Amino acid sequence: MGISRRGLFKAGTAAAGGAVLVGYQSAAHATDAPPRLPQGIRPYRELYKNWDGAIVAAELWSYDVRNAQEVVTLANWAHANGWTIRARGYRHNWSPLTVAEGTPATAKVLLLNTTKHMDSCYMHGTTVVAQAGISMNSLVRHIADRKRGFTNMPAPGDVTVAGVLAVNGHGTALPARGEKRQQGATFGSLSNTVHALTAVVWDEASDQYTLKTFQRTDPEIGPFLTSMGRAFLTEVQLQTNPMEHYRCRTWTHISVRDLFAAPEKAGHWSLSSMIDRVGRVGLIWYTFTDKPWIQQWEVAPRRSFGSRPTITPYNFPFADRLPSPVPELLGQVVAGNQHLAPAFSKAVYATTATSLTTTLARDMWGPAHHFQHFVKPTTLRVSAGSHVFITRRDQLQRVVHEFTEFFSAKLKEYQDRGEFPINSCMELRITGIDDPGEVDVEGAVAPSLSGIAPVPGRPELDTGVWLDVLTLPGTPGQEKFFQELEHFIGLELTRYGVARPEWAKRFAHTERGAWTDEYQLKELIPSLVPGWDHAKATFHKYDPHRIFTAPLHDAMGI
Known part of the structure; x- marks a missing residue:
């Protein structure tokens, strides 16, 4: 189409880092339509673009599938005609599990959009x-x-x-x-x-x-x-x-020294202490700042005095309408002025701290989903590299301390060289594992490929620490930074547990980019996921013709 990936990203972020183009449809031409389609199937051409704009594919054939039986019909058509079909939702993903970057318009791929009709x-x-x-x-x-x-x-x-x-x-x-x-x-x-x-x-x-x-x-x-x-x-x-109802309190005054302190120095404001008190804590730490944005959700059947009742989800509107000078700084960073990354992050932090107060979002109360959902389609689109580290709950503080110490030191090392590969933030989420004992079905099976599937022979590993690092798409040096981060997580932290990639995000980095480390893709990652061989055999049994595959599946041999 003559539109570059960087050009699309710039166009989408020029206004305020808000909404970006996620798809472009054009009429189908009978002369180039997929061959021998079942009666009543009328596909259209659509530009594929994922969440952060890092995966852009030419106008691929798409179809708004109407029901399950129609999926079956198209699966058999694909098998008979040498095509593949892929489920297509809202494209809110980072990894090429649906479409690979640069997939040509001539590819024998039919995307089935399930969001129009299969939505009840x-x-x-x-x-x-x-x-x-x-x-x-x-x-x-x-x-x-x-x-x-x-x-x-x-x-x-x-x-x-x-x-x-x-x-x-x-x-x-x-x-x-x-x-x-x-x-x-x-x-x-x-x-x-x-x-x-x-x-x-x-x-x-x-x-x-x-x-x-x-x-x-x-x-x-x-x-x-x-x-x-x-x-x-x-x-x-x-x-x-x-x-459940939650009391959601947000903090921006707690320093990283207290939050990520070494276990022997951990006090009231350490992450592990907060989780012990309320269980549900998430945080966003903007790069080059020293006080993260912390969300703390406490189960609270009744509203406390001073807590503002909520009406709907998405209670942080400032995250979608960033005031000046944030958009201007963002535009400068996107334009290549990477040295402004610290100023950009500090401006975002200042806006967050001020807006939480002015929008009365410091202390809120309402149904749990009002706080669980807080990222809208208009939120700034950033690339994300993420792993989950499975550890013992009593090692949680140790893991986040060592990870954040390494992360800070690595940022400083790059900054001293005049490089700013990570210009957004780091996010931490803490969960349990996918324990079949929490399923209300006796004899339930564990999810084979889950990042937080139980570790065989290690029942003490009961906590998942999701380590998510985000930066603007196309930022110079990010591939090398992510590669070093992965090596640290996979080597140094493994004294305390097991690391696995988050499938939706970027992983297996070399300096050529994400998903390019063949050793990780073919050997290391399969060895870290206990259900890998079983999953591989099962998928081969139920899709031996590989009509539901993308190139990343082929690269990983699954």
């Missing part, structure tokens, strides 16, 4: 049955109207439920000390709430693709619970818990 749900007792394309916004509103909720889910609401399950999307939640888990609650990822799911699979007996429903007790369901996009789900059944 209904309650079945205390579980919710949802079609694959329903957004988390809609799903959560539906169950909240029935006084139900989830303990852990991602911050953005513009993601499909199937997309969340593909990458074991999570939030931030551990039980506070002494807290009793509610029936239906799980402190792992959303993958751990699944009771049953329906997927499109190859049936050897009938020699065709068909629908198959897997129950949570079926040993073969494990790979589908966190599929990495290697399967096409059409419907899921999820357990819910009684809706």
